[in-house]
Every structure is written in C-alpha cells, then in structure tokens.
Amino acid sequence: MCLVDLKNKGVDGARLQIVLDFARIYMNKNSVPGDKSALVPVGMRLGAPSMTTRGLVEKDFVEIAHLLDRGVEMTKRIKEELKGKKLAEFKEYVMSG
16 A cells, blocks of 8 residues: 655645546545645555556566656646636536546
8 A cells, every 4th residue: 555645746646646537547636744635635555466467567566656746747737727616617627438
C-alpha cells in the first residue's frame, strides 16, 4: 500500500481520482495529516498488492508512475481551466470528455 501526499503538486486526491477513473486507472483519494476536508483530501492511496497479483513487475510500476504523473498534470491543467469550480462541476467537465 502506498499513500502519496499531493499538496506540493497543486492538486487534490478527489479531482485526481476523477481524472484517473476516466482513464481507467483506479486509486483512492485519502486523507493525509493537515487536510482541511475529508471529502476533498490531498492524498492518493494505491494498492501495490492488487497490481502484483495481476502479474505486474518492476518495469510496469515505472510505467504506472509515469501515467500517474501525467494524470496529475492533466488534473492541474483542468483545475486551472475551471478556476475554482466545485468538485461536482469538475467531475461533470471531465466526464463530458
């Protein structure tokens, strides 16, 4: 299990989860120390055991890290485009493609 604090990335776990779900990459938003909201936490939780049981090896985890980074960058761009819109509006925007 891996818990990542996203504060220094400028995104929150709730919005990142929406973007990654759309890309069929599944993770969970998760609270980290200092969070102001349990509904919009700034953490991301990943389960490595679920990936290894599907046969992934070290080089696959490197690729997953790159995909997660791209997801963070996409989330940041969308968040900047929407300039402070609520989480529901963010989700609607992402799901509309």
